[in-house]
Amino acid sequence: MRSSIIQVDDLSASYQKNKVLSNVNFNVEEGTITAIVGPNGAGKSTLIKTMLGLHPQLTGTVRFWDTSFKIAKKKIGYVPQRGSVDWDFPTDALDVVTMGLYGKIGWFRFPSRKDKEKAMNALKKMGMESYAHRQISQLSGGQQQRVFLARALAQDAELYFMDEPLAGVDASTEKAIMAILKELKRKGKTVLVVHHDLQTVPEYFDHVLLLNKTVYAHGKTEEVFTKDNIATTYGGNMQWIGKGDQYVVHATSQ
Amino acid sequence: MTYTMWIILTASLVGLSCGVIGVFLILRKQAMMADAISHTVLLGIVIAYMVTQQVSGTGMLIGGILAGILTAFLVQMLHSLKVQHDASLGIVFTTLFAVGVILISTSVGNVHLDVQHALMGEITFIPFTTVEIPLIGAVPKATALLTVVLILVIFFIIAFYKEWKITSFDPALAASLGIPVIFFHYLFMTLVSVTTVASFDAVGAILVVAMLITPAASAYLWTDKLMWMLILSGGFGVLSAVIGYWIATWLDTSISGSMAFATGCIFLFGFLLSPKHGLISRWVRPEAWKEEHVS
Amino acid sequence: MWSTLLHSNTIWVLLSTMILGFAAGGIGCLAYWKRQNLMSDALSHAALPGVVVAFFIIQEKNLLLLVIGAAASALLGAFLIQWITNASRITEDTAMGMTLSVFYGVGIMLLSIANRSAGGNQSGLNSFIYGQAAAMVRSDVITMVVLAGIVILIIFIGFKEWKLYLFDAAFAKGIGMSVRSMNVLYTIVLVTTIVIGIQAVGVILMAAMLIIPAVSARYWTHSFRNMILLSSLVGGAAGALGTWISSTGSGLPTGPFIVLVSAAIFAISLLFGKEKGIIIRFIQFKVQQRDSERNQFVMDKGGSQ
Numbered sequence: 001m002r003s004s005i006i007q008v009d010d011l012s013a014s015y016q017k018n019k020v021l022s023n024v025n026f027n028v029e030e031g032t033i034t035a036i037v038g039p040n041g042a043g044k045s046t047l048i049k050t051m052l053g054l055h056p057q058l059t060g061t062v063r064f065w066d067t068s069f070k071i072a073k074k075k076i077g078y079v080p081q082r083g084s085v086d087w088d089f090p091t092d093a094l095d096v097v098t099m100g101l102y103g104k105i106g107w108f109r110f111p112s113r114k115d116k117e118k119a120m121n122a123l124k125k126m127g128m129e130s131y132a133h134r135q136i137s138q139l140s141g142g143q144q145q146r147v148f149l150a151r152a153l154a155q156d157a158e159l160y161f162m163d164e165p166l167a168g169v170d171a172s173t174e175k176a177i178m179a180i181l182k183e184l185k186r187k188g189k190t191v192l193v194v195h196h197d198l199q200t201v202p203e204y205f206d207h208v209l210l211l212n213k214t215v216y217a218h219g220k221t222e223e224v225f226t227k228d229n230i231a232t233t234y235g236g237n238m239q240w241i242g243k244g245d246q247y248v249v250h251a252t253s254q
Numbered sequence: 255m256t257y258t259m260w261i262i263l264t265a266s267l268v269g270l271s272c273g274v275i276g277v278f279l280i281l282r283k284q285a286m287m288a289d290a291i292s293h294t295v296l297l298g299i300v301i302a303y304m305v306t307q308q309v310s311g312t313g314m315l316i317g318g319i320l321a322g323i324l325t326a327f328l329v330q331m332l333h334s335l336k337v338q339h340d341a342s343l344g345i346v347f348t349t350l351f352a353v354g355v356i357l358i359s360t361s362v363g364n365v366h367l368d369v370q371h372a373l374m375g376e377i378t379f380i381p382f383t384t385v386e387i388p389l390i391g392a393v394p395k396a397t398a399l400l401t402v403v404l405i406l407v408i409f410f411i412i413a414f415y416k417e418w419k420i421t422s423f424d425p426a427l428a429a430s431l432g433i434p435v436i437f438f439h440y441l442f443m444t445l446v447s448v449t450t451v452a453s454f455d456a457v458g459a460i461l462v463v464a465m466l467i468t469p470a471a472s473a474y475l476w477t478d479k480l481m482w483m484l485i486l487s488g489g490f491g492v493l494s495a496v497i498g499y500w501i502a503t504w505l506d507t508s509i510s511g512s513m514a515f516a517t518g519c520i521f522l523f524g525f526l527l528s529p530k531h532g533l534i535s536r537w538v539r540p541e542a543w544k545e546e547h548v549s
Numbered sequence: 550m551w552s553t554l555l556h557s558n559t560i561w562v563l564l565s566t567m568i569l570g571f572a573a574g575g576i577g578c579l580a581y582w583k584r585q586n587l588m589s590d591a592l593s594h595a596a597l598p599g600v601v602v603a604f605f606i607i608q609e610k611n612l613l614l615l616v617i618g619a620a621a622s623a624l625l626g627a628f629l630i631q632w633i634t635n636a637s638r639i640t641e642d643t644a645m646g647m648t649l650s651v652f653y654g655v656g657i658m659l660l661s662i663a664n665r666s667a668g669g670n671q672s673g674l675n676s677f678i679y680g681q682a683a684a685m686v687r688s689d690v691i692t693m694v695v696l697a698g699i700v701i702l703i704i705f706i707g708f709k710e711w712k713l714y715l716f717d718a719a720f721a722k723g724i725g726m727s728v729r730s731m732n733v734l735y736t737i738v739l740v741t742t743i744v745i746g747i748q749a750v751g752v753i754l755m756a757a758m759l760i761i762p763a764v765s766a767r768y769w770t771h772s773f774r775n776m777i778l779l780s781s782l783v784g785g786a787a788g789a790l791g792t793w794i795s796s797t798g799s800g801l802p803t804g805p806f807i808v809l810v811s812a813a814i815f816a817i818s819l820l821f822g823k824e825k826g827i828i829i830r831f832i833q834f835k836v837q838q839r840d841s842e843r844n845q846f847v848m849d850k851g852g853s854q
Contacts, residue, residue, distance in 0.1 A: 014837060052430050058838055070432075078430040085424045088638045089281060090480045099420045103431030108413055135478035137638075151427075280639075285646040286587050293753060336825060340642070341586040341764045348757030349812040352805035359802050460594075460657070464650035471643050508661040514654020521647060531637055 005030045005159060005190055006051075011060035013043070013050045019213070020046050024060070026209060026218045031188045033181055035195040035204070035221075038211035039234050044194040045081065047211060048161045052078055064159065074103065077157030079148050081164050087137045093147045094132040097122050100151035122154040123147075125183075127176055142173030149177055160184065160191045167196055178204055201225055260381040260394055262499050265513060267400035268453040268465055269491025271407045275449050276470030277480075277487045278411075278442060281422045286340065287326070287443070288466040290347035292450050292459040294325040297354035299454075304361060315399075315451055322447025325350060326440060377456050377509045396456045403452040407445055411484070414438070419480060457510040464514035465491055468521050475524040475531045490520050559796050562682045565690045565697075566749050566788035566807065569742075570758060572697040574784025575704040576742045577759030578766065578777045579735060582715040586763075587645055588627070590756035593743045594649035595626025597656025597752060601663055612689040612748065616696070619744035626652055627736050653752075682749040682792055682803035689748065696745050700738050704777065712773050749788075750804030758784060761811040768822025787811040 004027035011024040020043040028034060036044050049055035051062045053069050064072035077100070097119040098111050105111055111119075123129050126146040131139060139147065145165055152160055166174055181204065184191055192209075195201065201208055201221060208225050210216040216233040217224045279288055298321025299314045306313040325346055332342035384392040411418065420428045421438045429435050446466070453462045469490035473483045497520075498513025505512070526533050580586060596619035603618025626648045633644040685693075704711070713721040714731045722728050746755045766780035791807030820827050 014834075019837060049426075054426055054429055058834075073430070073432045076430065078427060080424065080426045084426060086281075086283075089423045090474070090478050090483050091419070091423065092478070095419075096423070099416075099424065099427065100431075102416050102420050102428075102433065105416070110416065137478075155431075280643045283640060283642060285640075285643040286590075289587075289590065289646055289649065332819075335819065335827065337764060337819075338581070338584065338586060340584070341581065341760055344586050344590060344756050344760035345764060345812065345815060348754050348760070348808050352754060352757070352808035352812070355802055355805040356809070359800060359805075360798075460650050460653045463646060464654055467643055467646040468651060471639050471647055474639065475637060502658075505658070505662065506665070507658045511654040511657030511661065514651050515658060518647065518651030518654070521651075525633065525637060533636055536636075 003030055004028060005065050006192075007061075007063045007066075008051065009061045009063075011047075011050060011062060012058040013046055013055055014058055015046075019058075021050065021213060023214050024211075026215050028190060028192065028207075030190055031185065032207045033185050033191045033193070033205050034207040034209055035193050035201050036209045036211055037195050037198060037201060037233075038216075042212040042233075044211055045163050048078075048163055048192070048194060052076070052161060072159075075158040077152040077155040077160045079152045079160065079162040079165055082141065082145055082148060082167070087139075087144060089136065092133045092135055093128060093139065093143075093150075094119055094123065096136060096147050097151045097154050100154040103155075118156075119150070119154050122150040125153060125180065126150040140170070142169040145169050146173055146176060149180060153180065158189055160189065162191065162193045164194050164196060166193075166200075198230065257381050258499075260397060261377055261509065262496060264380050264394065264397045264400060264456050265377060265495035265499065265509070266492040267397065267404055268457055268462070269469065269493075269495040269513075270488045271400065271404045271449045272453060272462065272465035273469045273473075273488035273491030274407055274411055274484055275445055276466040276468075276491075277473065277484050278418055278422055279446065279466055280470045280474065282442070285467045285471075286343055287329070288446060288450070289463050290329070290343050291322045291325050291443070291446055292454070292462045292466075293347050294321045294350040294354070295447065295450050295454055295459070297321050297350045297357070298324075298451075300354050300357045304357065314455075315448075318451030318454065319444065319447045321350065322450060323440065323444055326443035326447075330439070380456055396452075399452050400456065403448055407449060410441070410445055414441075418442075457513065461510040461514050464517045465494070468514075468517035469494060472517075472521045472524045475521075475528040478530070490517070494520060558687075559792075561687060561690045562685055562749075562803075563789055563792045563796075565685065565693045566682055566792045566803065567785045568694050568697045568701075568788075569746050569749055570762070570784035570786070570788025570807070571781045572700040572704075572742050572784075573746055573755075573758040573788075574762035574766075574781040575701060575777050576739055577761075577763040577784065578780040579704070579711055579715060580739065580759055581763040581767070582773075583735070586760045587642065587756065588630075589739065589743055589759040590753075591630060591645040591649040592623040592626055592740060593747055593752045593755040594656075595652040596620070596623040596740075596744050596747060597653055598622045598659055599625075600747075601656055601659040605659070605663060612685075612692045615748075616692070616741075616744045619747065620740050622652065623740045623744060624736065627740065682795075685748060693745050693748070696741055700742050701781070703734070703738055708774060708777070716773075750807055754804040754808050757808040757811060758788070761808070761815050762787065765811070765815045765818040765822075768818035768824055768826055771824060783811065783814055787814060 006028040008024055008026050012019065012022040014020055020041070024047065036047065038044055046055055050057050051069070062069060064076065069076075094116065098115055100122075101111065101115050101118065105115060120129065120132060123132055126149055128143065128146050128150060131143060136144065136147065149165060152162070165177055169177070181191060181193070185206075193205070195205070202225060205221055207219065208221045209218045210224070210229055210233040212233050212235070217229040276288070279285055295318040298317035298319070301321075302313040302317025305317075328346045329339070329342045332345065333339050337345070380396045381394050383395045385395045385398055387393050387398060417428075417433055417438055420431075421433060421435050425435050449466075450459075450462050453465065457465070470483070470487040472490050473486035476486055477483050494513055494516040498516035499509060501516060502509040502512035524532060529535050577589070580588060599618035599620070599622025600615050602622070603615050607614050630641065630644045630648050633639050633647075634641045710726065710731065713726065714728065714735075718728050721731070742759070743755055746758055750758060762780040762783035763776075765783050766776045769779055770776050787807050787810040791810040792803055794810070795801040795803045795806040818826065823829060
């Protein structure tokens, strides 16, 4: 068995009166690609943010490689939701990707030519090199998402957190992003992705974590991603199409 | 140097520092923070006066800066207690300003401070209080102070250029990379306060607000590059100072008021005519605009 | 103390600031839900050029005419803010900051020209701008009370319409309400309240009379109707109490004391408020934490058996 690089114990968090996460426990093994799925308001984004110290936790501990987040920070990459930033900011795509390197460049220093090259390579991997000097508000939604992914790639982390990278993107962007995820897996990196589309889970992810305020099931996709588990997680707000093991599932409460 | 030159130079220094700071102010969506700080600085100045019993530059500078930081801190605190951000701002600055006005009207009397002066500034008196500087000679005190502040502002902006950029654009990413976002928030608020206090005596609170926000907003309409935005914004600040002085002489009216008016005129010009984001370009090429904004 | 209170002018002033506070509290509540708290600040500054121009034309201090001038220029400011925000990439807060400072600058320009040409005649004008309730005369009070009364009437008659308009404008449109005319009405009511308040508390502190009561009321109730009522009451109380305090000493400014009283009410609400007050929230947090610890304990036990 491979070693766990993330250990979450008894994590809980709340927004004002509403508890959005309680008693969350799970371990993530190195080199896996995990989808975090659950209904709206299940606390998927909050889980990621709490693990990264961007949202206060009520109780519990989160350990990375058996150390605290503060120490492990340099090895962790984060892709926020696309809507979380102002795309009118006066900057171009290459510059946004270069931002991924700021943590490593250090104080009082400007990004070097080498850093820019690294950023450019990341853009190339996402098929975005021709947009490098395009102002970011002039990119389409999918292109903006690719820029965010490229920025995470440039970070060259061991562990990635991605918040809904596939939400509202076009088919070609989705393909490009999935190709990158496969490549990351091949390189032995670990990825956690908040995902909204149940249909594509078995195809894209080897592990799945079913979340609705707490963990309903977690493990290998083929073992855990079952009709029963999904139904309990979503509390019956589901619609099943298909027969046998070939489900097409839709969350009706969306 | 002539009297006029000193005034224009002083106002240009205000325009430059405010222009540069203002860019990050509007990119960080904190334009109204400038308004708040420019008012609460009054309280700091009054308290400094009560403590030191004199209208001294240093005491007031420190008092003003502390008041500015206090404002930023209180706004942040109320906001973290779930008060809407703009409401926290409104509550904090009006309350602190009210305390300032009450202190003036009760204990300080009308000695050297009056609210009106603080709000409008009296740039015409600047050249009369001078300080001797080696090699250069007699320089108006306010001008010397503003020069120091400008150097300070430019130093901090360049030294932390990439940190300013990332904490303004994507604070969540910055935090996950280990960049101290909160520290930079307060450092920035300190810079805003320093600039405000130094400009305060020369041009008054309201013009500081105009100089902080309007040239930066104008620059935002002309360019998509941060570096250019900084340069343009500083340039617009200086241009406003010069045009404003000219208008004031022409109409024989308040210099700082005219400079604020000039910033507005420059903005209006860009708002109508800027090739990228102006009204007319949108009217001429509505397709290009739509493509950019709808998608 | 009673003698100052019984001084007839003080009673008039007290009455007018109380009614003003009441109206400002109500409209402030609407502004709170429209998430335009600082709009009042921008508009009160934007009123300045109109005041001076009106003064220029009539050459005397007549509150009603000054109010009309102020309203015209504040409306222009409101229109510009809206226009700039909609038509460019400039955000609303930036547009507000620009409008308030540039309009104020223009006001100062005009004012200094007025001071030059009108000689000593502008003393009344300064008190209008910086707020001096004690300087109000009976005709000012009547103008103020009538206008504030109209504002209060409009807010309270249209309770459910306001609610719909603020909460779900799209739905309001769907059931045939004219959101556009609601917008216009809202802006007019807002501007009227602001410009009549300037006389009493001044350009700068006017914003506080709208913002603070609304935010304070938020801590005591979840109902829209009660919030408007409470906010109005807080505003009225602050207006009366502040005026009374400032009347006990000579030369004490009215506006700042009204603001301090509202700030005190806000601080009390923030601490003790029954809906989201600090103390209540702290207790809730502790209870939650204990609950989740207990749950954890039960689960561990369950697992080991």
